[in-house]
């Protein structure tokens with residue numbers, strides 16, 4: 001399973017780099033301020049199921065909170081509450097929350113380990129991809145076990161590569177937008193110019 005740190009990083013990237021269309025228009029998330037905690041929290045919170053597991057001793061981790069039904073219910077309710085707090089479109093915040101929460105399930109699905117109970121309550125079974133992208137982390141060995149070193153290093157490198165790629169992509173999009181704005185100006189300008197010249201020739205005649 002990816003570490004909570006990588007889930008949080010993914011939430012941050014989604015908050016910062018998602019195209020404008022699927023996310024709220026007013027967009028405070030793109031700046032690194034308190035609002036960035038919303039995407040980070042939503043992308044991470046499925047793993048908070050370790051709290052009831054620790055309290056009750058019942059193996060709940062990667063169960064209900066990692067199911068599609070929970071993901072949908074969570075996005076409907078939390079998206080609604082957030083839309084009321086920020087007074088913005090419910091539809092957009094629901095969509096944004098759904099994308100963030102699903103990022104957690106997708107990452108866990110492609111990680112080593114027993115998988116996630118994706119189809120609860122219909123199927124009480126763990127599912128994982130046959131193609132695995134993330135090495136497993138054995139949480140039972142404690143927080144600072146040496147065996148965590150390689151997965152954590154892998155995630156750090158992956159985060160750095162992703163950050164580099166996304167920053168370049170954003171710069172490229174901005175460059176393209178600038179270029180087309182300049183092109184439109186050049187295209188519109190001669191038209192305006194010719195209209196002006198027609199008008200001036202009309203008035204002079």
Ligand SMILES: [Zn+2]
Nearest residue numbers: 046047066108
């Ligand atoms: Zn998880």
